[in-house]
Amino acid sequence: MIFLTIGTQFPFERLIRAVDEACAKGLFEEELFAQIGRSSYQPRHFQYTGSLDNGRFEDCVSRSTAIIGHAGVGTISMALQYDKPLLAMPRLAMYREHVNDHQVGLARKFASAGHILVAYSQEELPEKVRQLRDFVPRRRECQRQMVVSRIEKFLRQVQAECKSQEWM
DSSP: OEEEEOOSSSOOHHHHHHHHHHHHTTOOSSOEEEEOOSOSOOOSSSEEESOOOHHHHHHHHHHOSEEEEEOOHHHHHHHHHTTOOEEEEOOOGGGTSSSSSHHHHHHHHHHHTTSOEEOSSTTTHHHHHHHHTTOOOOOOOOOHHHHHHHHHHHHHHHHHHHHHHHTO
């Protein structure tokens, strides 16, 4: 099963409609189930629900062979945690899908590292669905020392700024 999740914070009808159209064209070789939030668009070619409780949501994620969703950090982290291929489409402010376009940057970063596939528009979605069949995400390696080094550098900068202001 492929699991489509768009979260519950904002509607994402552009993605739901694009996936529904892809289903109508027979681009999915397996069942698709979706959690679509408060969408006014109702898919005709796959089963869906508005929301899922945490247990059922986790069950859908763990049973899925792949995930399609928005390019939010929660969705990306979940896919990486469960080792699931993710096809993400960033929400865009121009469509009032979010307050800004931060998901575009997130998507680019994780796609360039080989962790996810990205469709930046609904027109790109059919080709990305085809790629999803064979996509194996690169595992994300925890780099604790790099994080610690960045925090140390930041704290040294803050300390230096505080000391320089003490002399004023």
